[in-house]
Amino acid sequence: MPGPCHPAKPRKRGAIGKRSCKGSLWAECPQGPGGAPSYFPAPVILRKVDILSNSGRWDEAEDIGRRMLERARDLRLDAAAAECGFRLGEILRFKGAYDGSLEFLSRSADLFRSLADGGGMARSIGAMGGVHGERGDYRKAIDCFTRRKEWAEEAGDKLEQGISWGNLGVMYAEQKMFDSALDCYGRQRALAEECGDLMGVSMAVGNTGNIHLYRGEYGQAVECFQAQRCLATRLGDKRSLCALACNLGLLYKRQARLEEARTFFEEGIRLSREIGYSRALSVSTGNLGTVHQLLGHWALARDFLGSHLNLSRELGDMQGMASALANLSRVHAVQDDFGRSLEAIGQAVAVARDSGLADLLPVLLNMQAEILLDACGWQRAGPIVEEAARLAVERKSGEQQGISAMLAAALRLRGGDLSAAGELERIASGDTCEQTRLGACFWLYRCLGGARHLDEARRLTECLYSKTGDVEFRVNLEKLESGKLHACLP
Template identity: 25%
Template sequence: MARFRKAQYWIFVPGDAGSVAAVPHEVLVKRAHLLSVLGRWEKAESDLLKCRTPGGIPGQAEFSSQVLLELAGIRINQGRLGEARELIGDYESGGLDSAPERKMNLTNLKGKLAFYQGDLTAAKCGFRRVMELAESSGQQIHKAQAGLNLGNISVMEGDMEAAESFYRKALTISEELQDVSGIGMALGGLGILAAERGEHQRALECFRRDLDIGLRLGQAQTVAQTHGNIGQLLADMGRFHEAMDSYQEQLEITRRIGDAPGTFNALYCLASCASELGKPAEASDCLRRAADHGIEWSMATEAAKALLDLAGIQVEAGETEAARATVAELLALGEEVRDRSLIERALSLKGRIG
């Protein structure tokens, strides 16, 4: 699973639910898929790489392409989007996307990739196509997942009524299929909606049910994401110490499983809580770590966001030279920063501090 945020809350985006071809390496790929769902990406990748050879598996081009899709899904979850794009490109070059199941999985991954890159139009188009394919082929689980994804986009667009409709339909399908994981993701979405509406207790109940499901299923990324949601909800309620505990839980898991975007989020939110508690030194430390992490993982926009906040704290503390250096570091990221308002704000701050 991957994750996206709206108004500081994590939004779950389910992965593909495809099966693999009946070939000698079938067990490895199935195990890799399960390990990936559990957030054990290194072990999943190890299994998949055992199945991948430079020329593919003789006579099993379809199977080799499935390996590419599984690897692409892992890369998206890790935030390694460039590598994911390359893997999807390799898959498409094989010309094996005509079957409904493969087409749904491919379109779903491309939608997730577009969503991560902030292209909501392309993501919405992709997920709607998945919904159409799922309805025409009777694939209810894909229909539910597409509904969750479209609900996520509706939240980001501010259309809460549409989002609730998508989430509730996905919940109904998941309950009919007894898909516990799907039920958890739908509850997570409904929790986000409740939080946006200021219904804190209802949101907390949804998040805790989602957390319980993630723990029972052993889904590490889901557990991390839900800790992040609970942390944000507690912060909104002014319970910053408890929020920091939740973010720390999130951080420990994301580090362990190699979830780069999740690790940045946890560090950034820890900094926010520390600032609210009047602990600028602790906030600065978390922001510095978040910025370094963002730069290391080619998340320039995220790194710029952390650097801008760090410079702000340094200015307030009278650390002009440090703030000047931080702003220079931000501006050096240049065109890699997608949110140009961050550059504009950095230039404004540079003008103020000289």
């Protein structure tokens, strides 16, 4: 029986491609202590690829997978080629090489189909869904995950069912359908526990923590993240540890504990770079940029947000690109560089339109209109606010509807329609979100003056600063108090 494969220095690259008398593919490892090469059957080498992949050693896993795939094709061993192609597709997805990933996975699915291997085909299609999901194409992703789940249910494969439920949960969470996501994660965890799939349990627990984080249930989120950290560490799952560092950063960022958030995002960047996890690197970089933005570190914010934009562009992550551009626009605006601010937000709007980011588009349009108002381009803002308001109604976003209503009233007042002051007064004293009420107070004071409006703006500014740690609120208040934001009516 051949012994384990021990890497030696200097290391000779192992050859792959010995066919046994039964026609299966064996792989040759580097020479061991005895000097003779050791051969292993393909399933053993594939398992090694899996272990290397799970531990974040993706370059090594890809190297072995590509050589094994080449020899499997030469020997016309379609089953081995399909398994290699599937793993290479997953590895390239982790590395952010989405086009290459889809190519491998599509070929793998075709091979599995020709072999009448429904399980292999379902796995490949599900992995393609992961690529589409990371690119923000949720419709294609859900279609792939649903097909995988339907096959698993028909075949009675509970392990595959659990994976499919987890994938669907992520897509629902991305679309803010949190109850549906939690239901999926609960099903995933139950099936994973029944099958003894610790990786599945870890993913379900961590994703459940994300939902609690989004809902502001921070104690429950921490419990989930701690449980996931234990499981991921036990499994050597460095990919999950990267994501976990970013999620903990988000947890502290939402609580305005910005220095703690900064530490976790920096850890996420370090871990992601160690294993080449491009998507986690992009997300952690963007979030670190927004932390510097909240702290008022404008130069650092521009640097990290610029890096986030470049990483998102390389990954084909349209939502990441739009978010990076929008945040860069805010940084330029707070420094009164309205030309660059309008350029960045215009690009963000274009990305959202071209990519069908329907939930993000009204947010970006409201931002664009607000910057135009501040940049004395209020005459151009009207159609933008109207479109934002219409889209906010379509997307059932009450918050964005409120912002659009406030901006529309501010536009009317800025244009000399004094009756709009009454609408802004109602918004400022109403039950809409604090940031919208603050905007109404700002515009009332900018156009009409009045100590009452300024006092309320001060109160809301301090309230929002205490909740977010965002110094932009204080910077804008200082501009208001100094008269820099004064707007003369026509």
